[in-house]
Amino acid sequence: xxxxxxxxxxxxxxxxxxxxxxxxxxxxxxxxxxxxxxxxxxxxxxxxxxxxxxxxxxxxxxxxxxxxxxxxxxxxxxxxxxxxxxxxxxxxxxxxxxxxxxxxxxxxxxxxxxxxxxxxxxxxxxxxxxxxxxxxxxxxxxxxxxxxxxxxxxxxxxxxxxxxxxxxxxxxxxxxxxxxxxxxxxxxxxxxxxxxxxxxxxxxxxxxxxxxxxxxxxxxxxxxxxxxxxxxxxxxxxxxxxxxxxxxxxxxxxxxxxxxxxxxxxxxxxxxxxxxxxxxxxxxxxxxxxxxxxxxxxxxxxxxxxxxxxxxxxxxxxxxxxxxxxxxxxxxxxxxxxxxxxxxxxxxxxxxxxx
Numbered sequence: 001x002x003x004x005x006x007x008x009x010x011x012x013x014x015x016x017x018x019x020x021x022x023x024x025x026x027x028x029x030x031x032x033x034x035x036x037x038x039x040x041x042x043x044x045x046x047x048x049x050x051x052x053x054x055x056x057x058x059x060x061x062x063x064x065x066x067x068x069x070x071x072x073x074x075x076x077x078x079x080x081x082x083x084x085x086x087x088x089x090x091x092x093x094x095x096x097x098x099x100x101x102x103x104x105x106x107x108x109x110x111x112x113x114x115x116x117x118x119x120x121x122x123x124x125x126x127x128x129x130x131x132x133x134x135x136x137x138x139x140x141x142x143x144x145x146x147x148x149x150x151x152x153x154x155x156x157x158x159x160x161x162x163x164x165x166x167x168x169x170x171x172x173x174x175x176x177x178x179x180x181x182x183x184x185x186x187x188x189x190x191x192x193x194x195x196x197x198x199x200x201x202x203x204x205x206x207x208x209x210x211x212x213x214x215x216x217x218x219x220x221x222x223x224x225x226x227x228x229x230x231x232x233x234x235x236x237x238x239x240x241x242x243x244x245x246x247x248x249x250x251x252x253x254x255x256x257x258x259x260x261x262x263x264x265x266x267x268x269x270x271x272x273x274x275x276x277x278x279x280x281x282x283x284x285x286x287x288x289x290x291x292x293x294x295x296x297x298x299x300x301x302x303x304x305x306x307x308x309x310x311x312x313x314x315x316x317x318x319x320x321x322x323x324x325x326x327x328x329x330x331x332x333x334x335x336x337x338x339x340x341x342x343x344x345x346x347x348x349x350x351x352x353x354x355x
């Protein structure tokens with residue numbers, strides 16, 4: 001019998017994207033899907049749309065449950081907290097968080113399950129996410145898994161490469177983009193910390209990388225299947241101008257390292273880490289100075305993170321040196337060029353960091 005997959009859609013003001021996302025879930029050729037729809041106090045009508053979708057007669061027999069389950073939070077709890085609720089309320093052996101700005105090809109779930117079933121130590125799977133066609137970036141890769149670097153930055157593997165000619169073979173990768181990931185429930189239960197699968201102090205952004213790293217420490221693999229295709233509306237490599245995004249990106253990079261890194265290898269790479277952090281802090285000082293308040297939040301959260309670190313490191317089964325082999329050299333020249341190009345485009349559009 002096919003193992004049930006719990007798809008958990010986390011929504012916050014996603015009305016523009018929801019119809020296409022939900023219809024792509026309905027079109028899956030995998031027969032055992034449980035659907036949970038979680039709203040983080042949206043005010044654009046998307047919560048009402050989810051309720052209407054869940055109540056349609058044609059959806060009642062489509063999923064494992066009698067109808068999709070809708071959970072409406074009283075406030076914006078963030079991606080991590082909402083997802084933890086979804087994992088706790090779901091029953092599938094496999095769990096798939098899904099952003100509202102993702103549209104799945106009909107075989108996406110089947111192919112992701114195929115990847116996990118190929119290896120009992122595969123704790124997560126990544127498909128090939130392409131840029132959303134209406135944005136004119138059809139067949140350009142958005143993510144083929146995660147890459148991590150020695151300076152502790154990370155990026156989406158294959159981002160910007162032509163989808164039809166690149167990353168065509170299955171592979172083991174460091175981790176998977178949380179916009180459309182598939183996790184083995186056994187793995188999530190194994191890496192749980194203080195009752196949380198996804199760290200709620202992260203709120204949103206980098207929480208998927210935190211799961212990647214914790215899973216690696218526990219000896220779980222992530223497998224990439226290029227036959228699992230989906231489309232992601234992400235804004236691409238341009239500068240993000242939201243204060244919320246910049247703040248949490250900065251904060252969560254620090255929390256990620258505090259919890260998971262090995263002192264020996266952190267110190268070995270400290271010159272690159274320090275240079276990168278100073279450069280990014282300087283850019284924020286010019287572009288979005290209020291985001292630098294994230295450093296204060298890191299200090300405030302330090303005791304909590306150190307407690308989580310002790311738990312995570314105390315259960316380590318993969319030596320730090322073995323894990324370090326996943327961290328690749330960083331291409332600073334390309335990074336600087338991209339920053340300068342994006343900065344110029346941002347200035348030309350008259351953009352600045354906003355709430």
